[in-house]
Amino acid sequence: MFEAVLFDCDGVLVDSEPITNGVLREVLNESGWAITQAECMQIFIGKAVRDERARIEAETGQPFTEAWLHAFYERRNVRLLAELKAVQGAVDAVAAIHARVEGRIACASGADRPKVVMQLDHVGLLPYFGERIFSGHDQPRSKPAPDVYLAAAAHLGVDPSRCLVIEDTATGAQAGLAAGATVWGYCPEGHGRAFDGMHLHRVFSHMSELESLWLNPP
Known part of the structure; x- marks a missing residue:
């Protein structure tokens, strides 16, 4: 066929979605965006985080940098290797x-x-x-x-x-x-x-x- x-x-x-989005929510909260887990899943599932660059900058009031992204990746990977x-x-x-x-x-x-x-x-x-x-x-x-x-x-x-x-x-x-x-x-x-x-x-x-x-x- x-x-x-x-x-x-x-x-x-x-x-992996609950793990990755759980870490992403933590990082976004720490950056100033009081996003809920449900909102994080709705916005980011199926997308690359960098594709929401403008939204992240608007909600956090901070520039979206490669350093921020790589810090998220490192934290995410640790959690994935422990729980995936x-x-x-x-x-x-x-x-x-x-x-x-x-x-x-x-x-x-x-x-x-x-x-x-x-x-x-x-x-x-x-x-x-x-x-x-x-x-x-x-x-x-x-x-x-x-x-x-x-x-x-x-x-x-x-x-x-x-x-x-x-x-x-x-x-x-x-x-x-x-x-x-x-x-x-x-x-x-x-x-x-x-x-x-x-x-x-x-x-x-x-x-x-x-x-x-x-x-x-x-």
């Missing part, structure tokens, strides 16, 4: 899909590449992806622009229309659709409200379902 599968990372392969786990069912799902498409899988994330590599390595998924890891930070535009998915498809030598994208956010799903891929939405709460108004072929609630859904196309 598809020649390649392109996975998002955070929230699809690793349960794979999304339930993700390791088996990736192994199964990797076998079915003969290794034509990639990870295409809006996060910085060192973070993605660190996370995949930490949960035992890095051997399945090897060097096929792509970051929106390394592209002209990050999600919701399609650049990172187009780069991953080009590297695999597969037309985007023959790629399946697995995403858990509307921002990421927009990127996959804009690339011309088929997008399946992963929504662990069992509903598709995150994808309201989007034309996704499937929404599923557990990564253990992925192989059976692959074998039974809509």
Whole structure:
């Protein structure tokens, strides 16, 4: 049905969003922005922190600097290495899909590449992806622009229309659709409200379902 599968990372392969956004909220609070956890998740999930530079500067009253960003990265990474786990069912799902498409899988994330590599390595998924890891930070535009998915498809030598994208956010799903891929939405709460108004072929609630859904196309 598809020649390649392109996975998002955070929230699809690793349960990192609560950890990363928890640290981000702490750092923003310390910088003068009294943001709640719910607000932080709503604003930043699926996006690169630097893409919200203007908002951060307006809310904190301080310049957004590379030093501030790297201090956040360091603090975030310490917490991730202490607490990060794979999304339930993700390791088996990736192994199964990797076998079915003969290794034509990639990870295409809006996060910085060192973070993605660190996370995949930490949960035992890095051997399945090897060097096929792509970051929106390394592209002209990050999600919701399609650049990172187009780069991953080009590297695999597969037309985007023959790629399946697995995403858990509307921002990421927009990127996959804009690339011309088929997008399946992963929504662990069992509903598709995150994808309201989007034309996704499937929404599923557990990564253990992925192989059976692959074998039974809509």
